[in-house]
Amino acid sequence: MLDAKLQEQLKAYLANITEPVELVASQDDGAKSQEMQQLLETIAGLSDKISYVRADDDARRPSFLIRRAGTDIGVRFAGIPLGHEFTSLVLALLQVGGHPPKVSQEVIDQIKALEGDYHFETFFSLSCQNCPDVVQALNLMSVINPRIRSTSIDGALFREEVEARKVMAVPTIFLNGQEFGQGRMDVEQILAKLDTGAVARAAEKIKAKEPFDVLVVGGGPAGAAAAIYAARKGIRTGVVAERFGGQVLDTMAIENFISVPYTEGPKLGAALEQHVKEYDVDVMNLQRAVKLIPASAPGGLTEVQLESGASVKAKAIILSTGARWRQMNVPGENEYRNKGVAYCPHCDGPLFKGKRVAVIGGGNSGVEAAIDLAGLASHVTLIEFDSKLRADEVLQRKLRSLPNVTIITSALTTEVLGDGSKVVGLTYKDRNSDTEHKLDLEGIFVQIGLVPNTEWLAGTVALTPRGEIQIDHRGETSVEGVFAAGDATTVPYKQIVIAMGQGATAALSAFDYLIRLAPEEKEVQAA
Template sequence: MLYDSLKTQLQAYLQRVNRPFELVASLDDSASSRELEQLLLTIGGLSDRISVRLDGNDARKPSFSLRRTGAGDQPQSLSFAAIPLGHEFSSLVLALLWTGGHPPKVEPGLVEQIQALDGDYRFEVYMSLSCHNCPDVVQALSLLSVLNPRVQTVVIDGGLFQHEVKARDIMAVPSIYLNGELFGAGRMSLEQIVAKLDSGAAARDAAKLDAREAFDVLLVGGGPAGAAAAVYAARKGIRTGMAVERLGGQTNDTLAIENYISVLETDGPKFAAALEAQVRHYGVDVMSQQRAVELIPATEPGGLIGVRLENGATLKSRSVILSTGARWRNVNVPGEQEYKNKGVAYCPHCDGPLFKGKRVAVIGGGNSGVEAAIDLAGIVQHVSLVEYNEQLKADAVLVAKLKSLPNVTIHTNAQTTEITGADGKVNGIKFKDRVSGDEHLLPLEGVFVQIGLVPNTEWLKGTVELSRCGEIVVDAKGQTNVPGVFAAGDCTTVPYKQIVIAAGEGAKAALSAFDHLIRTPAPVADAAVAAQVRQPALA
């Protein structure tokens, strides 16, 4: 099951285990149980601190739990109703390390917050082994169970326990249930989950942020543009802050990245982790899980600019770089919001396996839409691709591949008018033929929306100049119409929304912000709170 090279790598990791624990398997006579048994016995053979038992009595089979056995060890309740390979292999490795006493790479304050959670929490998280969004949620909930004995977590492979998926009408992963009720769907970070459990966290966080000293450069947004800007600014030796919802931005939701110069191939989550590592290496003050809601321009030349956050805190800085990126565009027809995560989906890689053997539609004929249709065709019964324009906009090689598939139907000149449903889930899609005017209804079980991106700039209306598409208007140096405010990446008017372009624009915006700082003396009133700009020791 595990290649020799992977066994060697896993054995090296397991040397960090310093406390004994056991893996307790609940099995039946199925092939999946035999596969899980083989995996657990292999793991047990790689460390003398890990023992394996095959006498578990969990109702879900196959499954296994991780139980500490050392004297005085705090109990934990963490189990996997899954064979955690694929995207979840890293979740398994971390669960083994954390259970075995290896400390997590989490801020001490967050660890204390988790340990102080007051209540009894039983989480069930449904995931897919092909979902690249799921590991973040699985690892977050696993860590909650490791750190707090009042938190129980069960990780469930929706493909392995399809009867549960059907009973709960789960049509998107990850899906999180808390004490039997739906808690959340889609990617959630550890900080987001803890904040949702700890009702007083937002107020405490806001007070801490309000007390922050003013920055020289404040980044709003943490994708490739924001990360590059943060690195370039910090290397100038100036006080750099970064308010982000999630570091890495859209790259967290990207699979293969094969066109970033000097990196032959990587995937989105790895790329996002590398961005974060480099940003933190330079000592940038990263404020995670922070959504900006208002930009407050300086009241005088060289004065401090304010950024008000959703939790009520206001950060201040001598210059600001906006790099808020973009998000999936909604098709904005009746039924889309009502049936989101109940048949309406946006990630074919994550949610495609939940529609195995069913009929689905893909809205959008660009590269992302055609790629999604090709991907889904290998899983589902039938794919209908619905494109508004007369021709598909995707690359010719992708269109040719799509047309070669026997279970795909292409509808062009088709305007989606409604996503229909019954009993709380999708049952069809309506579209109008833009040539004949005829209305059509396609009975199906899932709709994947793939029609591009919209910039995250609504909160800036009336403050900075925006294009008719909502993009921030910038000049050749990344400067907006507001003095001291710069912008970079997918939220701007710069064409070609690519990672490498966003990174370059972020670097340029940081250099422009630095140039602005050295040419704009701080007002006397701000001198005590604005860090002095120094000439860089590094280029």
């Protein structure tokens, strides 16, 4: 199950374990239990501090508990955590085994201070790139605070439970039997939901900060590049971000990032954050900007107000708020979001194995999603508004070769249909005949592009009818001292590498703006 090279790498990691660890298995006679036993025995053979024992003390089988010997400290996996979750398995082994976690002391103290008993159950899929963040965060919390328990469940393996608990998107988190949240969350986001005073405390800290030379709003590729370039100039730089990494965290395979033949969004997002932290940049995460107040006079301070109630001021602002998945905006879409309406085929596709699904959108993303889903679903219907597909020809040929795919063009989706708890179908209008049609479905994957996160800027900087921030070749907006970069702007071709270049351009332009202000400031001070 683990090749020789991977075993050697894992053995090197496990050398960091300082406390004895037990792998306590619950199995049946099935093939998956045998696979799990093989994996656990292999791991136990790589370290003299790890032992394997079969207990059959958990109702979910196959499952296993990673427990610090002689204690209640441990985490449980129901299933075989390979694929994207292999890293979660390795980290759990290290942390249960006494290796210190890579989080701040402030976060550790906040976890320890949580009162009450918390049992988290997280449903994941092995192909979900967002799931490991949640699994690893909750595992970490359970190791630090013994009153917190974490069980991570492979939804594809425990399908009856998935159906019974109406899990239709991953990651889905239950706390003490009640749904707690869906989608990617890191440890700070989870703590913010549990510790109601965390937001207010963070806001107070932000309010006390001195004005920045440059403030970057947004933590995606453009924002990270802007922060690095600004900090390298030796000026006081801050970043406010709703989630560091941005939309790239929801991206699966990245094969066009120059010099890197292949990577994945979460991996790139983590690398961006680590690179920014190499510099003296004040990163304020989990902060949503809600209003921009331009400086009252040239060279003055521009203010960014945050949803938390805090505000930040700076001499120059770089807007890099990125974009989000575009919605169909039809009746039923919001009601059945994560109840059959999904936006990530890689994450949620395994939950629709053997079911009938639709993909909305005939661009590259839509056609790629349909191809992927065709290997899992019983049937895939691709619906495209235009009279023809817009994806690359090689993708179209692959799609048309699949026997369980139907392509419908010149079609406008008009409504998502459900039974109150889940999707049961959709209606669409044939744009040629103006007739209405109904499709019986159990899942709908929306892949119709992106919309810029700029609603909060309306009335301050000039926007296009599509909501994009209008910029020139230097990244300057219509407001003096305010620059912009990335997918939220009018720059053509929304690509990671282009966003990074635009972020660098905006930072260099902001620095040029600041140094040209310096003589005037000195004259005012001298007066």
